[in-house]
Amino acid sequence: MNVIEAHDVSFTYPGANGTALRNLDLIVKAGELLAVIGQNGSGKSTLVQLLSGLQLPSTGLINIGNTEVNDRNLASIHQQVGIVFQNPGSQFVGSTVAEDVAFGLENRQVPSDEMPAIIKRCLQVVDMWEYRHTSPATLSGGQQQRVAIASVLALQPKILILDEATSMLDPLARQQIMNLLVNLRQQGLTIIMVTHHLSEAEQADRALALNNGEVLAEGPVHAVLSQQKLVQQLELHLAPGEHLLNQLQQLGISTPDRYLTTEEAVQWLKQRLNLTQ
């Protein structure tokens, strides 16, 4: 089932002289994890704002489920799509962390006796329950990002969009959130994740690569990432396994042509080193 269909979508910011997004086609199936990748300024945030109804296409058509994204259907779009912004500070509304999570639930008219359990569960999965009485404005950068994720999770969207939502987290916390996403996908959630990091993108099902507002490549993540020239052009931060294999290749060791995740790279090297017994 297609949960997102975009046909020939272009977008120009009001008053801007260039097009931020050009002739984009995209289909996302239910339960997929899609990575959106590309250089700074390539149009990633613009795309996810269009997919969540925060901007409307200048031309072209976007459907979320059976609903067309237009100014009459925004309530339904916001109900289905939850987005965590690149800048978490811009999304806080509550005066405490718990109120911030509650705010969206109230808007959705979630019965008030159900709210405490939802709030607790969502703050616990991002490890922020102990900060529930704290003001979001006084949290550290990484703590803010975690609360922003919890507040959107609480709304139980059908489609979850994360726009570089873990950029300030330490590697351990990043892994925890990545594991959480992989779990949520297994439970059927559709996830779109904007990232500059191959170590995150490689865990997706599909990848969409943008360059200067245009789609450079789209497809199964391994197929996209196996195009070495293309990956270079995207200026992604290399995953450790990929970095190591690149270096080995330069040192005259022949390595696989296709993209290996770090886990796969370690397995491949172990075999080559006869460490697998």
Next chain:
Amino acid sequence: MAQTAIEFNSVGYTYHSGTSLASSGIRDVTFTIPSGSFTAIIGQTGSGKSTLVNLIAGLSKPTTGEVTVLGQSLTKQSNKAQQAGIQQSVGYVFQFPEHQLFANTVWDDVAFGPRNLGWSTAKINQQVQTALEQVNFPTNRYQQSPLELSGGQQRLAAIAGVLVMQPQILILDEPTAGLDSGASQRLLLLLNQLHQAGVTIIMITHHLEYVAEHADRVMLMGDGQLQFAGHPQELFRNAELMKHNHVLPPAAVQLGQQLLPPGTNLPLSLNELAKKLATQLKAGEQDE
């Protein structure tokens, strides 16, 4: 001997001190940073890194102890003028760039500091141009509003606005967050150049690869306290201390543990690890 740029003497900082909301940011922190060094600050989310550099930059006064920056001292009793003195001698790129962008155009934003110094228009224009070029800011967006930039472009603009002041001490709080790898590499190269030219650099980062490659000193924060200050190699070889403070070892160490024979001295960079593995793989081929 190198001069001291920054000294902390039993420094503590409590947010909302004296109220019911009081919460401890950092506690009993003592260290010195030599002039001209490149210091990385690492540590888990919420460990006190930003709180620490706010004090170095004179944005907050210590609740206890004494902070000295380029010979200027700051204690709980210090007045606003003393705080301003430190603020003027330190360049600080905030963790969230949008917190320091406010003018109508990128150009005016970068020019804001220099204009306050009363430089000639020609000098201001030249310095602003240089700063924007240094960070490789897209030339067709100089007249755009900072609010109408992508996340990465905002960060580059914020960095240019600090560089233009040519500070002797430059603090950057996770400057590569949100930058693509090209922009990150260019920024690190630029920091190296400034370091060579004698600028004292303090960079908060979660990327231990950058620490291993660029910093000559590292400070590890954990639970509001300074857990380690010294050479990166020494810290990265102290697996216990890192683990205790919830910091993962550098990727090269993690992979090396899986791929090299037990007891091998683990390389700290992936390039070094690749060299070791290449030697082994080539030896293996000859045996066959």
